[in-house]
Amino acid sequence: MYLSTVSRPAADPPAAARPRRRLTGVGGTVLALGTVSLITDVSAEMVTAVLPLYLVLGLNLSPLAFGVLDGVYTGATAVLRVVGGFVADRFRRRKLVAGAGYALSAVAKLGLLLAGRSVPAIGAVIAVDRLGKGVRTAPRDALITLATPPEALGRAFGVHRTMDSVGAFLGPLVTLAVLLAVGPNYDAVFVASFCVAALAVVVLVLFVRERPAPVAGDVASPAGTRPGPSRPAGGADDRRVTVREAAALLRDTSTRRLVVAAALLGLATIGDGFVYLLLQRREDIGLRWFPLLAVGTSLAYLLLAGPLGALADRVGRLPVVAGGYVALGLTYLLLAGPVHGWALLVATLTLYGAFYAATDGVLIALAGPVLPARVRTTGIALVQTGQALAYLLSSVLFGLAWQVWGPRPASVAAAVAVTVTLLASVFLLAPRQRTAR
Numbered sequence: 001m002y003l004s005t006v007s008r009p010a011a012d013p014p015a016a017a018r019p020r021r022r023l024t025g026v027g028g029t030v031l032a033l034g035t036v037s038l039i040t041d042v043s044a045e046m047v048t049a050v051l052p053l054y055l056v057l058g059l060n061l062s063p064l065a066f067g068v069l070d071g072v073y074t075g076a077t078a079v080l081r082v083v084g085g086f087v088a089d090r091f092r093r094r095k096l097v098a099g100a101g102y103a104l105s106a107v108a109k110l111g112l113l114l115a116g117r118s119v120p121a122i123g124a125v126i127a128v129d130r131l132g133k134g135v136r137t138a139p140r141d142a143l144i145t146l147a148t149p150p151e152a153l154g155r156a157f158g159v160h161r162t163m164d165s166v167g168a169f170l171g172p173l174v175t176l177a178v179l180l181a182v183g184p185n186y187d188a189v190f191v192a193s194f195c196v197a198a199l200a201v202v203v204l205v206l207f208v209r210e211r212p213a214p215v216a217g218d219v220a221s222p223a224g225t226r227p228g229p230s231r232p233a234g235g236a237d238d239r240r241v242t243v244r245e246a247a248a249l250l251r252d253t254s255t256r257r258l259v260v261a262a263a264l265l266g267l268a269t270i271g272d273g274f275v276y277l278l279l280q281r282r283e284d285i286g287l288r289w290f291p292l293l294a295v296g297t298s299l300a301y302l303l304l305a306g307p308l309g310a311l312a313d314r315v316g317r318l319p320v321v322a323g324g325y326v327a328l329g330l331t332y333l334l335l336a337g338p339v340h341g342w343a344l345l346v347a348t349l350t351l352y353g354a355f356y357a358a359t360d361g362v363l364i365a366l367a368g369p370v371l372p373a374r375v376r377t378t379g380i381a382l383v384q385t386g387q388a389l390a391y392l393l394s395s396v397l398f399g400l401a402w403q404v405w406g407p408r409p410a411s412v413a414a415a416v417a418v419t420v421t422l423l424a425s426v427f428l429l430a431p432r433q434r435t436a437r
Helices: 028-058 065-077 082-090 093-114 119-146 149-183 186-207 243-251 255-267 272-283 289-313 317-336 341-370 373-405 407-435
Strands: none
Touching: 028 093, 028 119, 028 149, 028 186, 065 255, 065 317, 082 255, 082 373, 093 119, 119 149, 119 341, 119 373, 149 186, 149 289, 149 341, 243 255, 243 373, 255 341, 255 407, 272 289, 272 317, 272 341, 272 373, 272 407, 289 317, 289 341, 317 341, 317 407, 341 373, 341 407
16 A cells, blocks of 8 residues: 555556566665665664763763763754755755765764763764764665655565664674673774774665656656656756755645654654663663663564565555554553563563564655655655654653653553554544555
């Protein structure tokens, strides 16, 4: 199912003339971008696995100060997603903008070495890393949508997010291997992380091909086919995207509904750290085992992203996204319920991983066909920015609820918030289903 009406020929071509569908349903560009994301996530998670210990134990920064530092920079750089998306659309250089974002994040790993023990300098380096992530995300996802037939977008994003989650799963294990080889040396982790991130940039430059966006009014053709003779040279519109054209996205009813729904869903999502801290508090998990909670979520995500992406193409993307938020609500209820022990850990981490697998890529696959091709990167960036800002607000509100009411009532309140925002979001997005296949 996809959320747009695509013009079709008056009659289907003969069976012999129809292009055969790839067994995987995805092309080389998707696999190349998945490889880039896999390598980048190995690099990112290598640092994430040791950065809290480095700041809290090595530099004596309080955990609260670390959380505020991380949250403020996440919110401050979220808006830059829109800037990156607009630049990529205006100059039709999505690969170049995405590459710049990946390069910034790679350089930030070396920046941690130069920052030394200066907390402000470390904060600036973290900001550069988040800037790189904010700039690259929308152009990368737009490249996937432009290289994939609409009917296979769920599968394409499922494959990409599966490869991405492999990197998230391997990153802490690579860090463990580095520390076992050289001892407790944070600098060695940072240098190794930079080398891995630089490899991702090389893969992007050599193997990712940018497919031009179709000209407005053209009949959409499957990815991988050559444009017809009536298409201008290069297959792209020569007019540059203007600020006015990008701003017009929010005047379009379908786009506005999509952005509002994504922001509402973001309000129902608290930070990962809260979920893991609640588990640690209930089960008295030792500090050395605490990082394995994130590994468990990544493993569930890894196993489910591909199948749920393919399911979204068969039964519809909105039902799969809705199912993901149902899993999130159940996760919060488990954290407030009477279950303990391994049953709680396995059920919570599985449901939490299923939530990410059903929503992360599938939501963008749902959004892609709604957004005009010329400004699709900007539109995706708007969706992601709305989610990021709402996500930051929800984490602050949940922290306040935890402090005032306690962890269990706060978890119940979060589950209620999921229910309310999910119903509102389905109401906003459901009208598009009447014109979808």
